[in-house]
Amino acid sequence: MLPKVIIVEGLTDKQQIKKVITEDVTIICTNGTLGIERFDNMLETYQLDDRDVYIMADEDRAGWKLRKQLKRELPHAEHIYIHPDYKEVATTPLHEIAHALVSKNIEVNPIFL
Template sequence: MDQLTQVLIVEGKQDRKKLNKVLANEEEIICTFGTLSAYALDELIDEYMLFDRDVFIFTDTDDSGVKLRKLLNQELSHAENLFIDPKYRQVEDTPEYVIASILQAANFDVNLEYLKGSET
């Protein structure tokens, strides 16, 4: 299997859907479906070979997202953290243009139409 070198880790399917909408290219996006146990995290790391890849953590700003980010950072110290403004609370509720800007700043190719948007 030809694996992409980068991987984004998000909490849920709606987060993945939002990122896929904004990204210009196919990227591997892993959903944790909430907080992981230590065992489940080890399995995830092994399955996706996360120690050998560029990992980006993109979780919500609520308690479960902060807890998950902390756990992931303990195991994946090389991971880069991507943050949304706490006013949005959840990745899936963050406007596309904001997501596009965050991803572009992390050197992901984004659909340029989303960089032009703004809140009205």
Template sequence: MNGTDKVIIVEGTSDKRKIQAIIKEPVEIICTNGTIGLSKMDDLVDRLYGRDVYILVDADTAGEKLRKMFKREFPEARHLYVDRAFTEVENTPFRYLAAILLSAGIDIDTKYIEKDDESGI
């Protein structure tokens, strides 16, 4: 374990980088790289047991497929959703992502709430 009880599971490295820029507390961010096999899922279930797991995947077919897998394997995980208008986590404006993370009880850099920063990374 890396010293934090919170884990956010995302699809890609660009999602991870964007979320890392917003978060102010130690949170492990795990990338599935779009898909996840059964053995990797089993490893995650074992490794993340007892931790606060958040699922933040794209609002598309691949993301929904992943979300269903995680609902089955991590029924206690908290699911965070980006608006379908943005489709992908990486395309979601910083301000919107910051609000999603803040509502989940994750400490964020308030500069992303205070101004309307629509730029990407």
């Protein structure tokens, strides 16, 4: 079985998530919204139709736009939300990220729970 995939906006989001997860998860950075060609390449490269996919975007206009786009393109993907007070995944406390990931059955280091 292929590892789970978490789609995030930027590298700092990826780095923040990597601090807490303990299972083999592929984290993909979109660096903003995706064009059709770039999305199709990502879909094929990472076999997104055959994997458990999670979307963890910022609680801002760009994050909502990305979620909306990915909801259309990857209807099987599950969304992981951070508390709106934190606005950005990169600045969300590690224990908050850990709780959000555990709620989707993604393994995290228990020190953050």
